[in-house]
Amino acid sequence: MRKTVTAGVLAAAVLMPLMAQTATASPPRLGECAAGELCLWEKGNFKGARRTHELSGTDIESCVLLPPGTTAQALANRTGRPVTTYQSAECEETGEFETYPGGGTWVPQSPYQVRAFKVWER
Template identity: 45%
Template sequence: MSKCASSAASCRIAIRSSTRRGAWRSGLRRIAVPVLSVLAAIAVGAGGAYAAPPESPCPAGSFCTWPEENFTGQSHEVGLQATSLEQCVRLQQGAEARSFANNTGRPVTVYQDPDCDTEAEFSTYPTGSQNPRATYVARAIKIWSH
């Protein structure tokens, strides 16, 4: 004797429950397959088309400073070829930098003190870094060999 023969009511409940689960699963498949297909197409297409990063405000081989935030005002460049490595280099006479970009290919320490005194504020920036709003006025730099 089958389960359903002994109790018709419990058999109807079991069949309805099983039918609902099957419908839910097939509904999920109907939604999941197109969604996953669209996501896969986006992922494949994303590799070929992308927005180019913004241009660096500083030429290669240079450390550039600006007197105002957000790279505004008359820029000043300190070229790597004209600078001794690991020596304190004052920025242009009277220049105070409030934004800067390191495009030297080397780490650069930026000092608040014009003589690179570490009693004042200083921070080291890796190559390729930009600071549109320095937390202190930069007056000197040191370009490192490593």
């Protein structure tokens, strides 16, 4: 019986500080993006100017260009549909591109400068 109590006390002594650290550590901060939106930030880690796009103002499977001279480094896809981001400003697949699921994908740092995107039918 004594070994069990000692092991339990020892485990509590080790685990309690770890649990306290975990409870006080804040999770990574995500950018604000409402349900039904695609949000794009000009800088990584959801910083800088944010552009939002909703399905009501976006044609499905059409290439949507970011305004000339602007790019995005971070994004959140909360549209409920897959979204492909493109390095190319014409949605060409000759440059980098990536498709993100629409159920709530948060990308703090795109591997390339996003210049255009397409929203797909499910």
